[in-house]
Amino acid sequence: MYATPPHECARVSEKARPNPEAKRARHGRYAWIIAGTAALLTAVLPGATLPAAATTQHGSADRIYVADSGSDSVSVISAETEKVVKTIAVGDLPTGVAVDPPRSRAYVTNLLADTVSVINTRTEEVITTITVGDEPRNVAVDSTRARAYVVNENSDSVSVINTNTNTVVATITVGDEPWGVAVDPGRARAYVSNETSQSVSVINTDTNAVIATVPVGVNPRGLAVDPSRARVDVTNFTDDTVSVINANTNVVTATVxxxxxxxxxxxxxSRARAYVADNNQSAVSVIDTTSNEVVALIHVGNDPSGVAVDESRDRAYVTNFGDGNVSVINTKKERVVATIRVGGGPIGIALVERDSKRNR
Structure with a gap:
């Protein structure tokens, strides 16, 4: 069975930062994740909710980092053996994770702590914690500009982190209840989905200014960019659709x-594909990005919440929030070939590239 969709849960109009006790009480819909055991993750729990859609990336992986929201940890998976090789403790209810390969850093958003944990991917240890806005849900990294962009749902803002100094250098106001974020370094753009505004804010990452607001579907969550096709895909949770934005014109050109x-x-x-985690049907829809048609449906675990793609290994990794595991998809055969047990309530997922040297 499925968790109550986040948009159906009561929202709080108060935008002031509450104290930790009040914040946790307000997020009573997350309490079962934090205090429960692994068995609860597969139970039917009315009123429970998934914390956030995950922002992910593609590339060539040596390690896979998974944000385990129910365990306050990051599971480190070896891409070679497809086994968990380490667990890293982070902050309260981690939801998103993104990697800065040149600096050997991973950034993890801690939703209830209002912080970002910074992990050294060489030593796989937390090296610092950064205070950001209220309820940071997701993060994306632009390595060329040494910036990490953190969406703060209850602050209606994006915190911009300098990844050389690990300090917040700007705060950008976006739409109502921002949820996901993705970057296009070549175009100097960041895209932020605004759940309640039903829009995407387009940020110029050279000026930190919002330059466009694009209407999309109902309750937009995840985003992904294909720079070669000037394409931004946005998942609309309630509409059961994906909005396709032209990155050159900031106009929706298709709804899939x-x-x-x-x-x-x-x-x-490389294969002109987009992989969509369909949370309410335990499946991944595969979209042909040249025709904008769904060409395959791959069944995974319960409540799929995040996706990462390793093109060099022909693999897609999907976090299954309800099962506490990750489905490994062979992207050539379009079927699940392995399942990896991780921590409780996995959501965010990111790849750590092979050339990220360790233990130096």
């Missing part, structure tokens, strides 16, 4: 039906 409860998305540019 994509399963039940599309929650997260990732691109595979």
């Amino acid at each position: 039906p994509a399963g039940n409860g599309p929650f997260a998305v990732e691109e595979e540019p």
Whole structure:
């Protein structure tokens, strides 16, 4: 069975930062994740909710980092053996994770702590914690500009982190209840989905200014960019669709039906594919990004919440929030070939590239 969709839960109009006790009480819909055991993750729990759609990336992986929201940890998976090789403790209810390969850093958003944990991916240890806005849900990294962009849902803002100094250098106001974020370094753009505004804010990452607001579907969550096709995909959770934005014109050029409860998305540019985690049907819809048609449906675990693609290994990795595991998809055969047990309530997922040297 499925968790109550986040948009159906009561929202709080108060935008002031509450104290930790009040914040946790307000997020009573997350309490079962934090205090429960692994068995609860597969139970039917009315009123429970998934914390956030995951922002992900594609590339060539040595390690896979998974944000385990129910365990306050990051599971480190070896891409070679497809086994968990380490667990890293982070902050309260981690939801998103993104990697800065040149600096050997991973950034993890801690939703209830209002912080970002910074992990050294060489030593796989937390080296610092950064205070950001209220309820940071997701993060994306632009390595060329040494910036990490953190969406703060209850602050209606994006915190911009300098990844050389690990300090917040700017705060950008966006739409109502921002949820996901993705970057296009070549175009100097960041895209932020605004759940309640039903829009995407387009940020010029050279000026930190919002330059456009693009209307999309109802309750937009995950985003992914295919720079080669000037394409931004946005999952609309309530509409069961994906909005396709032209990155050159900031106009929606197509709307693609994509399963039940599309929650997260990732691109595979080399095959012209987008992988959509359909949270309410335990499946991944595969979209042909040249025809904008769903060409395959791959069944995974319960409540799929995040996707990462390793094009060099022909693999897609999907976090299954309800099962506490990750489904490994062979992208050539379009079927699940392995399942990896991780921590409780996995959501965010990112790849750590092979050339990120360790233990130096």
